[in-house]
Amino acid sequence: MKELIKEIIALEWAFFDKVQNEGGRADCQDDFRTFEIMRGSQYEAWDEATLESWRDDLEAAKAEGRNPLAEKYGYMMIIDAPEENRALAAMLPPVSEEKKNLAREITKRLAPQNAAFAARYPLLAAHARPLSGAGGECTSIETYQTGELWTYSERTLRLLAARVSELEARGESYAELVIENGLKRRGFAGLAHAEEILRTRRAGD
Template identity: 40%
Template sequence: MQENNIKSKEELIEKILQKEWDFFSKLHNIGGRASCQDNKEDFIIMRKAQWLTFNLETLKSYWRDLNSDKNPLFEKYARMMKDNMPDEYERIKDNLESVSLEKKALVNKIMLVYMEWEEEFFSFFPIYSSMGRPLYTFQDSLEDTSIETYLRGELYSYSEETLKSYYEYINSMYIDGINLAIKNMDIIAQMQGFKDSRDVEKYYRK
């Protein structure tokens, strides 16, 4: 799909979801196929909620990433292994692209903003946050990958162009006092029948 044929943000998100699911469902995992690779419904909810918090310019750049000669989802999960499966990471790291200093700097700047947002989410909504991933990399285990590790892997899978666009966007949101981590979780809550994160917290506090 050419960018000049994109009619709306929602249409582009649907195209991204289709492409991502195709990549994700066909990934080869150590130890065999993961159960989440057969759970398209949850995958779509989580990914769609994330993309709805992005601006159109960054989504268009990521769409170009998805249609390049690499698989960003392979890159993401492979990068995550550096923290949660270091021995396995050593076996596959030569298959990954080298990371420029500029890309590292962009990832670090985005991480600083987004982890602050995530910390606010955990502080404001302790019950709702306890239902998902742990927050920090030191909490990683074979069963659970932290938000910090997942986010870092995700960001390293983006091109420099996408990272530049995304950083400009989240920096503007930060200046305006908009927490995209909470917005993301609000959208997930709405997809699951709640009003927002506050409603989830109130419901499970009963």
């Protein structure tokens, strides 16, 4: 699966490089290492079928001349402020009710996982996006996840929902798994290790 994840990240990076921002090119668009950590930590929590389906979605978007990463940020804007972004909404690919329902099902199931993570690791959570809400300085987890999920095909959404169910059946949290993958990519032993380091730093301040 490592090669498949590399293939997906390469496709996404090419799209990300072409995202147009109102204030000009963002610094993160020249930071491949952070991009690779963030995207890879998510995809390491997926199974092969979901990865293959999302790879196919990206290839289809490329063939159609679409940029799903630009679409994600557009969707996030209309979710946060629909009235102010009516013109933008008209330019984006329409999202079917089925896709919205599937995305809503996934975010509804991830919400308590995100809340449980915040309660268990409050110092780590303090460095993360807020759980929900709109219009703040930082896009919430709920808005970010929804915007991204709307770029997936219905097939990918169903496969991801099944993956979340599979992890839940094993007593594992998809949300915590993604965050832990990212921490391990940065050199931490895991969630508890990173939380303890933050606690020690706070005590020393």
